[in-house]
Amino acid sequence: MIRRSARRMTRQRKIVLEELRKVTSHPTADQLHQMVRRRLPGINIATVYRNLEILTDEGEVMKLDVAGTQRRFDGNALNHYHIRCSRCGRVDDVHMDVVDSLEEAAAKACAYTVLSHTVEFVGICPGCRDGN
Ligand SMILES: [Zn+2]
Numbered sequence: 001m002i003r004r005s006a007r008r009m010t011r012q013r014k015i016v017l018e019e020l021r022k023v024t025s026h027p028t029a030d031q032l033h034q035m036v037r038r039r040l041p042g043i044n045i046a047t048v049y050r051n052l053e054i055l056t057d058e059g060e061v062m063k064l065d066v067a068g069t070q071r072r073f074d075g076n077a078l079n080h081y082h083i084r085c086s087r088c089g090r091v092d093d094v095h096m097d098v099v100d101s102l103e104e105a106a107a108k109a110c111a112y113t114v115l116s117h118t119v120e121f122v123g124i125c126p127g128c129r130d131g132n
Pocket residue numbers: 085086087088089090124125126127128129
């Protein structure tokens with residue numbers, strides 16, 4: 001992801017970004033709205049969405065299209081891998097190196113120019129496994 005030189009950021013957008021970067025839970029826009037409202041009580045969900053779209057375009061945040069759940073957002077826009085719990089839908093980062101050779105292998109296996117890749121592992125989170 002390319003970080004473009006920062007356009008002047010509104011205060012609202014700055015707070016949306018700050019709140020998103022405080023957590024590693026990959027919140028949905030609804031969840032982020034609840035967090036942002038503690039600092040900006042009047043902000044509505046449409047404004048949060050709009051700011052998330054702009055921040056995504058600017059390469060500041062990443063949109064996660066994880067299977068079977070609401071779209072989630074990630075304050076870390078550098079490529080990294082995720083794991084999703086198939087029971088509760090929780091999404092966590094997987095702290096491992098990004099495998100660049102996957103893109104070379106894919107480029108050899110198809111006629112595309114490969115630009116990037118995403119990895120989503122699926123599993124059972126500790127809470128679901130040990131909890132109930
Ligand atoms: Zn779970």
